[in-house]
Amino acid sequence: MSRADDAASSAASAIDSGVDAGPSRDQDIQGHNLLQAGPESDEASTDTDEGYADSDASSFLSSILSEVRRGVEIEGRLYPTYGKHEYGMPIDEKELDRNDLQHHKYTLLLNDRLFIAPISEETLNTASNHILDLGTGTGIWAIDMADKYQAEVLGVDIAATQPPFVPPNCQFEIDDVEEDWPYRLDHFALIHGRDLSMTAVRDWPRLINQARSHLQPGGWLQLASTIPDIHTDDNSIPPNSGYVEAGRLYFEMAEKMGTPLDAPRKWAEQMRSAGFVNVQDVVYKLPMGPWPRSKRLRTVGRLEQIMILEGGFEAYMLRGYTQVLGGRPEDLQIILALARRELRDPSVHTYVHYHVTYGQKPQH
Numbered sequence: 588m589s590r591a592d593d594a595a596s597s598a599a600s601a602i603d604s605g606v607d608a609g610p611s612r613d614q615d616i617q618g619h620n621l622l623q624a625g626p627e628s629d630e631a632s633t634d635t636d637e638g639y640a641d642s643d644a645s646s647f648l649s650s651i652l653s654e655v656r657r658g659v660e661i662e663g664r665l666y667p668t669y670g671k672h673e674y675g676m677p678i679d680e681k682e683l684d685r686n687d688l689q690h691h692k693y694t695l696l697l698n699d700r701l702f703i704a705p706i707s708e709e710t711l712n713t714a715s716n717h718i719l720d721l722g723t724g725t726g727i728w729a730i731d732m733a734d735k736y737q738a739e740v741l742g743v744d745i746a747a748t749q750p751p752f753v754p755p756n757c758q759f760e761i762d763d764v765e766e767d768w769p770y771r772l773d774h775f776a777l778i779h780g781r782d783l784s785m786t787a788v789r790d791w792p793r794l795i796n797q798a799r800s801h802l803q804p805g806g807w808l809q810l811a812s813t814i815p816d817i818h819t820d821d822n823s824i825p826p827n828s829g830y831v832e833a834g835r836l837y838f839e840m841a842e843k844m845g846t847p848l849d850a851p852r853k854w855a856e857q858m859r860s861a862g863f864v865n866v867q868d869v870v871y872k873l874p875m876g877p878w879p880r881s882k883r884l885r886t887v888g889r890l891e892q893i894m895i896l897e898g899g900f901e902a903y904m905l906r907g908y909t910q911v912l913g914g915r916p917e918d919l920q921i922i923l924a925l926a927r928r929e930l931r932d933p934s935v936h937t938y939v940h941y942h943v944t945y946g947q948k949p950q951h
């Protein structure tokens with residue numbers, strides 16, 4: 588079947604990634620409402636035209652920059668302050684470590700690939716071509732792409748959590764991807780967005796339409812994310828599962844935040860509606876522990892397990908549980924403790940779906 592034929596297929600192709608248990612289970616800076624006019628008279632201030640003295644300008648800028656960088660603290664975790672909407676996950680050191688671990692996990696799950704959209708090596712190795720990474724986080728994907736290929740990589744995020752020393756063909760900017768994009772039209776060869784369905788993006792059709800406008804003809808958009816409802820092929824989810832309850836709360840909270848967690852299931856259709864061709868939705872089984880038979884997937888499962896045991900659940904749920912659902916942090920900890928116990932149990936063989944959805948802007 589040609590790729591054009593593939594585009595006609597609307598069904599997601601679930602990859603059987605060999606996930607079966609083995610015999611030996613080793614197992615406001617936005618402040619929209621704050622925009623008020625100041626006094627009209629010049630006498631009101633001895634400052635310059637801009638409303639602040641020259642000598643204060645740099646401290647004004649640095650205090651804004653430091654606010655963007657510093658974020659706001661809630662229940663001991665740090666969250667970004669920049670952006671049109673509130674983002675549900677933290678941006679502190681702990682989260683950045685988790686972000687990097689996730690990168691290794693996803694790359695391994697894709698068989699050591701940074702993306703699966705069928706874009707040519709030649710395109711990526713043309714220095715005049717451009718790649719955009721939306722919600723780049725620590726920039727780890729963008730940096731790996733810039734190391735591997737010659738195209739210029741731009742990573743954008745609402746938080747300045749990227750390292751200062753990067754390959755010469757990689758740069759980072761602070762941007763809210765839910766706003767109008769300030770980039771050139773028909774410009775990028777590849778636009779990539781990973782793990783943005785978890786309380787980062789609300790209006791996917793708008794984002795997908797913007798991506799189409801900013802891709803060069805023939806360019807590719809690839810979106811990827813996990814949907815955190817658990818599955819099992821051998822009925823090994825325990826009754827009264829803590830994980831199922833945590834998942835239920837997480838879906839409820841994300842729904843209330845306007846970022847439904849099942850958004851990836853709609854991406855393929857939204858891409859087709861936006862005029863993309865050769866659209867594919869590839870669904871991987873992501874094991875939630877080191878129970879699969881395949882060595883590669885055991886490692887993926889181990890990384891998923893470590894990610895969750897080391898605070899992944901908390902990262903996903905703390906802000907929403909306390910601020911959106913009005914729950915108490917200590918109650919959340921009880922539910923999560925139950926879920927963590929299941930995760931360590933080698934007789935529980937659960938997995939989540941990781942969607943990788945890509946599409947191409949037509950050549951003409």
Ligand SMILES: C[S@@+](CC[C@H](N)C(=O)[O-])C[C@H]1O[C@@H](n2cnc3c(N)ncnc32)[C@H](O)[C@@H]1O
Nearest residue numbers: 674722723724744745746763764765781782787
């Ligand atoms: C879970 S992290 C994923 C990071 C990266 N894409 C990866 O896969 O390694 C989500 C990132 O999206 C950023 N983010 C959230 N909302 C955003 C928005 N509206 N515009 C730009 N970035 C956003 C967060 O600051 C965070 O760094």
